[in-house]
Amino acid sequence: MREVGDLVLGNLTKRYGGFTAVEALDLTVPQGSFFALLGPSGCGKTTTLRMVAGLETPTAGSVRLGDDDITALKPYRRPVNTVFQSYALFPHLTVHDNVAFGPRRQGKKELKAEVARVLELVELGDLARRKPAQLSGGQQQRVALARALINQPQVLLLDEPLGALDLKLRRTMQLELKRIQTDVGITFVHVTHDQEEAMTMADTVAVMNQGRIEQLGPPEQLYDLPSTTFVANFLGRSNLLAGSVTSSGADGVWVKVDGAEVRAPRARASAAEGEVWVGVRPEKVHLRTPGEETPAAMNTLRGGTVSDVGFVGVSTEYIVTTTAGHDLMVFEQNHTSERRFRPGDEVDLHWSPDHTFLLDAAQDAKAGTEIEGA
Amino acid sequence: MPVVPPVDTPDAPATPEVRRRGLGGYFLLMPGGVWLALFFLVPTVTLVATSLYDPSGSLELGYQMTWHWQNYPDAISGYSSQIVRSLVYALIATVGCLVLGYPLAYAIAFKAGRWKNLMLVAVIAPFFTSFLVRTLSWQYLLADNEWLVSTLRNIGLIGADTHLINTPFSVVAGLTYNFLPFFVLPLYASLEKIDQRLVEAAEDLYASPFTAFRKVTLPLSMPGLVAGTLLTFIPAAGDYINAELLGSPTTRMVGNEIQDLFYAGDYPAASALSVSLMVAIVVMVAIYVRRSGTEDLV
Amino acid sequence: MRGALDWLGRHLVLIIGLLVLLYMALPVFVVVLMSFNAPASRNSYTFDGFTLHNWTNICEPYQLCSSVSLSLQIALLATLLATLLGTLMAFAMVRHRFRGRSSASVFIFLPMATPEIVLGSSLLALFVSAGLAGQLGFWTIFVAHVMFCLSFVVVTVKARLAGMDPRLEQAAADLYANEWHTFWRVSFPLVFPGILSAALLSFSLSFDDFIITNLNAGQEVTFPMFVWGAATKGIPPQINVIGTIMFVLALTIVVVGELGSRRRVRPA
Numbered sequence: 020m021r022e023v024g025d026l027v028l029g030n031l032t033k034r035y036g037g038f039t040a041v042e043a044l045d046l047t048v049p050q051g052s053f054f055a056l057l058g059p060s061g062c063g064k065t066t067t068l069r070m071v072a073g074l075e076t077p078t079a080g081s082v083r084l085g086d087d088d089i090t091a092l093k094p095y096r097r098p099v100n101t102v103f104q105s106y107a108l109f110p111h112l113t114v115h116d117n118v119a120f121g122p123r124r125q126g127k128k129e130l131k132a133e134v135a136r137v138l139e140l141v142e143l144g145d146l147a148r149r150k151p152a153q154l155s156g157g158q159q160q161r162v163a164l165a166r167a168l169i170n171q172p173q174v175l176l177l178d179e180p181l182g183a184l185d186l187k188l189r190r191t192m193q194l195e196l197k198r199i200q201t202d203v204g205i206t207f208v209h210v211t212h213d214q215e216e217a218m219t220m221a222d223t224v225a226v227m228n229q230g231r232i233e234q235l236g237p238p239e240q241l242y243d244l245p246s247t248t249f250v251a252n253f254l255g256r257s258n259l260l261a262g263s264v265t266s267s268g269a270d271g272v273w274v275k276v277d278g279a280e281v282r283a284p285r286a287r288a289s290a291a292e293g294e295v296w297v298g299v300r301p302e303k304v305h306l307r308t309p310g311e312e313t314p315a316a317m318n319t320l321r322g323g324t325v326s327d328v329g330f331v332g333v334s335t336e337y338i339v340t341t342t343a344g345h346d347l348m349v350f351e352q353n354h355t356s357e358r359r360f361r362p363g364d365e366v367d368l369h370w371s372p373d374h375t376f377l378l379d380a381a382q383d384a385k386a387g388t389e390i391e392g393a
Numbered sequence: 394m395p396v397v398p399p400v401d402t403p404d405a406p407a408t409p410e411v412r413r414r415g416l417g418g419y420f421l422l423m424p425g426g427v428w429l430a431l432f433f434l435v436p437t438v439t440l441v442a443t444s445l446y447d448p449s450g451s452l453e454l455g456y457q458m459t460w461h462w463q464n465y466p467d468a469i470s471g472y473s474s475q476i477v478r479s480l481v482y483a484l485i486a487t488v489g490c491l492v493l494g495y496p497l498a499y500a501i502a503f504k505a506g507r508w509k510n511l512m513l514v515a516v517i518a519p520f521f522t523s524f525l526v527r528t529l530s531w532q533y534l535l536a537d538n539e540w541l542v543s544t545l546r547n548i549g550l551i552g553a554d555t556h557l558i559n560t561p562f563s564v565v566a567g568l569t570y571n572f573l574p575f576f577v578l579p580l581y582a583s584l585e586k587i588d589q590r591l592v593e594a595a596e597d598l599y600a601s602p603f604t605a606f607r608k609v610t611l612p613l614s615m616p617g618l619v620a621g622t623l624l625t626f627i628p629a630a631g632d633y634i635n636a637e638l639l640g641s642p643t644t645r646m647v648g649n650e651i652q653d654l655f656y657a658g659d660y661p662a663a664s665a666l667s668v669s670l671m672v673a674i675v676v677m678v679a680i681y682v683r684r685s686g687t688e689d690l691v
Numbered sequence: 692m693r694g695a696l697d698w699l700g701r702h703l704v705l706i707i708g709l710l711v712l713l714y715m716a717l718p719v720f721v722v723v724l725m726s727f728n729a730p731a732s733r734n735s736y737t738f739d740g741f742t743l744h745n746w747t748n749i750c751e752p753y754q755l756c757s758s759v760s761l762s763l764q765i766a767l768l769a770t771l772l773a774t775l776l777g778t779l780m781a782f783a784m785v786r787h788r789f790r791g792r793s794s795a796s797v798f799i800f801l802p803m804a805t806p807e808i809v810l811g812s813s814l815l816a817l818f819v820s821a822g823l824a825g826q827l828g829f830w831t832i833f834v835a836h837v838m839f840c841l842s843f844v845v846v847t848v849k850a851r852l853a854g855m856d857p858r859l860e861q862a863a864a865d866l867y868a869n870e871w872h873t874f875w876r877v878s879f880p881l882v883f884p885g886i887l888s889a890a891l892l893s894f895s896l897s898f899d900d901f902i903i904t905n906l907n908a909g910q911e912v913t914f915p916m917f918v919w920g921a922a923t924k925g926i927p928p929q930i931n932v933i934g935t936i937m938f939v940l941a942l943t944i945v946v947v948g949e950l951g952s953r954r955r956v957r958p959a
Contacts, residue, residue, distance in 0.1 A: 074861050094864040107862035111880050120876075121866035166866065418787030422795060425776035425841055432838040433802050436813035443816040493711045500708025514945050515712050519719045521941035524899045525918040526934035529926065530718035533725070539737065573715060582850070623804055631806020634901060638922060648808045648902070655812060655906060660819065667812045674806065 024085020031080035040066040042230040055221035056210045063230040100167035101176045108151040115147040121170040137169040177209045252387030259296040259384045277343040281318035283375040294380035301348035303374040307367045317369040325364045444664035464665040479646040483629035489569035490576040502584035559641040567635035576621040583617020726931035745928045752927040758917035766897040769836035774890045777844025785852045803842045811903035827909025840893040851885025
């Protein structure tokens, strides 16, 4: 089973009694890519991963690797390896024996050189004789990685592997993992709830929510043009204003919102009639003092009031209340050190139609905004 | 780790529970399960059956099953004082184990530091000299003309005429002594699992060390405490070795009587007395467990 | 003075604990002491004089050594079987899901919570009803011992197994280990200390048992039965020699095991 191929999930479903963890998932992970499954806890991403590993049996659907249907195969028969969230290193074995475990089960004998090579790859060369209990969190994580990589699987599954590390180490490891993946060329499927992590590392991101994929594509695409409110809110932050479509034509879709008319190109409108959410990312919105000239062809809202100002170092975050009483988030990069606006100031807002996206008003504007566990 | 305590109190493991479905469990359970069914369950039924045999039978002539319920009132009334005495001695011994055992378990769990394992070994080690041999030692220690009693008499703690041996005191002391490890080890297992940060949190919230103990440590140690008291009280109630070696004819426990009845060949009476003891214990235990609120012990 | 009282207060519980340990060890000192005793008469159980005679003539009293040998044989066999069956049961209880698991749990706990006199008498009742009254002996004792050791083994191994991360078994499966390999190379090594403890516990319980054995032994005499008999006829000091030997042996095993595990933790 050594021919490589794409990982294809077909109609993959997992139900526990009355609860559906994963619902009819269709997904293709191209061979050799770094793929991220992103979503809040409980969205089904880990369950999906475990079904690919063989640690959970699907209720329905299939898992195919290249030409082979591996759905019914036991985990030890799949050319797939997992880096567990808790690392799951064998406490009674040394680092060397942990890493050599997989190859040994497959009958390989002379392993010293191979183990040394893989440990070099994860930069743990001289720790082969130690036991897991004697390693730091970051070192344990690398052993877990080496232990999986040495088997040269067709797909490497990573279940939130960086969750237990502190911030700085996490950043370092993100770059490390990306480097290793590029060097080794294996398909990586990385499960995480950290949207920054997913966007940094992955070629393709699938955003999952309640057992379903909300949107799939390159990180830039997902960020630039979210197709659901969930993605708009979960990936970065979005402003969503309620509006109704007035007309739709070759120049775009016109929407009446908060007393003004704004435009979005046809290609950026998931919904083009009736009630819609007008979406724009906070960093794409500009503030002007009232009466100032605004560039032509911009979507403009006048008469807003600054209600909150937050200094974040690199940028300043404003909350502006429109004439209709809606709050908009605006992020401005701090080009100068001077305070631009204060609470109570009147401001005009404008942004480009090319940064606008329209979504069906039937969707929940609060989807994806909840803080996990709060 | 050294010898693991004989009974561990159950707690949900910190790691997620993963179980295989299907029939594998039954296959693994079967050999041992069959053994227990055959040699524990069936005998219990047989015991109850035997207790209803006609008392006029014997080993040589055989027994008749006549549903002779009268065996029970006969047994209970005939040996009521021994039954009550057994339960009372067992109760006092359990309290004794509590008084001696809780500080010990607590000390090992929280105050022992690197001596923890050594202390645990010290708890179990005396257990390795035979039960009977140890009890005989107490016969020696508590004897009238030996140094312990002489010293106590000289200090004036006990009168010149009071004996320690062959008294209820020596029997209860023996029971307490012999069952102490069974009390300490489950209790220790429970105490060990308690997160010390909870106690710190309590003290941060203005609780004195004693209050923190009362409100945090003690309730959290309940599963181990309950297990320990059960593993002490129940065997103690049925014991007769201590009564025989350290007691006198006036301290006979129900175990002595059952043993003698079997020797005499009076199987129905012996069985009826045995079952009665069991019922008395079960009733007391049920009330106790219900009140302390820990249903799931293993 | 203040400092001393403070120290006392902080260490009070520890001191009490140590005193209790001393109390528990007291009879052991007596046993060891008495093993060197030269009794003045058959019935005296006081320390009359020091001698090594008991240690050099251990088998002098009639039936002493045969009873010890019998107890050892039964303990060994019963431990083997009880540990095997009990370990299987522990795995079933912890790693498998099936209907009636909690009832099985209670059922396994019951023998531990039954007074020995009841366990012993019910077994005797069974043997008698089955017409085996004349066949009481080695195998009836063996059967009884396996029965009451089972529960202790299950509970001990269960405790160790439950503390073992089940994700390790998943990791093994992910790394090409089939069910047998996973058990043999991951689960078993990690559970082994628990199995060993269970075996040691089972051996002690079996060797030491009196009440159940006494009722079901027929003509056979185990070591505890010998001591019991001697208590009325006259206690040979060699009993304390046996007691001391068992104590030292078991202590050695436990301490060696402890040191062994300590050494494994030290960095290579």
